[in-house]
Amino acid sequence: MLIAGFQKMTLLDYPGKLAALIFTQGCNMACGYCHNPDMIPMNRLEVIDPELDPERILDFLSRRKGMLDGVVISGGEATLQKDLRSYINKIKAMGFLVKLDTNGSNPGVLKEMFARGLLDYVAMDIKFSPSGYRKYCPLISEDHILDSINQIRRSGIEYEFRSTVLPFYHNQEEIRAMGKMIQGAQRWYLQNFRSLKTLSKRLGKERSFSSEELKKLQQIASAYAKGVEIRI
Numbered sequence: 001m002l003i004a005g006f007q008k009m010t011l012l013d014y015p016g017k018l019a020a021l022i023f024t025q026g027c028n029m030a031c032g033y034c035h036n037p038d039m040i041p042m043n044r045l046e047v048i049d050p051e052l053d054p055e056r057i058l059d060f061l062s063r064r065k066g067m068l069d070g071v072v073i074s075g076g077e078a079t080l081q082k083d084l085r086s087y088i089n090k091i092k093a094m095g096f097l098v099k100l101d102t103n104g105s106n107p108g109v110l111k112e113m114f115a116r117g118l119l120d121y122v123a124m125d126i127k128f129s130p131s132g133y134r135k136y137c138p139l140i141s142e143d144h145i146l147d148s149i150n151q152i153r154r155s156g157i158e159y160e161f162r163s164t165v166l167p168f169y170h171n172q173e174e175i176r177a178m179g180k181m182i183q184g185a186q187r188w189y190l191q192n193f194r195s196l197k198t199l200s201k202r203l204g205k206e207r208s209f210s211s212e213e214l215k216k217l218q219q220i221a222s223a224y225a226k227g228v229e230i231r232i
Contacts, residue, residue, distance in 0.1 A: 001054040001087050002026065004039045004076060008060070009068070014099045014121065015160075017069035020061060024084075027077040029103055029137055031127060032200030033164055033193055039076040040199070058090055070097030070120065079106040088118045099123065104148030105140050114155045121158045124148060126188075128169065129177030136169070149182055161185055161225070165217060166193030168206045175217050179224030188225035190217055192232050 005023035013021050026042035027034075034040065050056065061071065071091050078084055079102055088098055099121035102110070113119050126149075127133070133142050152159045161182050165175070182188060192214060198204040209217070214230050221228040 001081050001083055002043070003052045003054055003057065006052055006057055010072065013072045013074070013101075014070050014097070015158075017097060017099075018067075019070040019072050019097075019099065020064070020068055021072045021074065022057065023074050024076045024078045024081050026080050027075055027103070028080060028105055029077070029127075029140060030199060031136075031164075032198060032203040033166060033169075034199040035194065035197050036076070037197070037199040042080070054087065058087075061091065061094055061096065065094055065096075068096065070099060072099045072101065074101035075103075077103050077105065079109040084109070085113060085116070085118060088113070089116075092118060097121070101125075102148070103127070103140075104145050104152075107144050107147035107151050110148055110151045114151065114157075119155075119157060121160075122152050122155065123160045123162055124152055126161045126163045126178055126182060129174055129181065131177070132169065132174060146181065153182075153185065158186075160187040160189060162189040162191055162231075164191045164193055165209060165214075166203070166206060167209060167213075168203060170217075172217065172220055175220050176224075179221050183224050185225040187227045187229070188221055189229050189231050190214060190221060192230070 002025040004025040007021035010019055010021045025039055027040045030040055097120040100119050101123045104124045130142050193208045195204050218228050218230055
């Protein structure tokens with residue numbers, strides 16, 4: 001496991017649970033609005049903080065049994081880590097719940113983890129409609145994205161879909177097309193774009209949706225998911 005960051009406690013990242021948060025290094029997408037661009041390269045050039053040693057983090061978690069409910073593994077894109085499954089096995093053996101954040105590009109990894117009962121909650125980013133993926137993420141298989149959506153919905157565990165939205169990419173028709181991909185989903189969160197830190201300098205100058213615009217998108221999205229909420 002190549003770990004880029006570790007937060008010892010969070011109340012925000014695992015709904016209803018007190019959790020630790022692990023950020024893995026490396027992502028196979030390079031979204032212009034990414035607010036963690038330092039986590040995109042598969043290898044970091046700077047010296048890794050010894051506090052981010054995977055075994056050291058496991059040791060920390062072993063001392064938090066009974067105090068934390070779960071562990072969130074985010075990224076980057078965690079499914080790119082070759083030893084992800086064995087690492088989660090060690091976390092589960094301590095009695096923790098595990099939530100995975102993913103972009104959905106590796107449905108085979110998800111399928112294996114579901115089959116092994118390694119996950120208790122999955123949050124998948126829905127970035128674009130199928131045509132949007134073809135335009136903005138041409139190296140990512142549209143079929144893989146749809147497969148992951150189906151894997152998650154059939155998994156029997158808690159899940160959510162979430163979308164960072166901004167006027168540069170998303171309009172009402174795009175939201176409708178994205179909604180059709182997840183028709184009938186439990187939860188869909190619309191996250192408003194923030195330009196404080198972005199991979200693309202151009203997008204760093206783009207505006208966010210107003211609260212009124214977001215409410216309109218929420219209304220449209222509500223036709224496709226059972227619960228649609230806005231995250232500012």
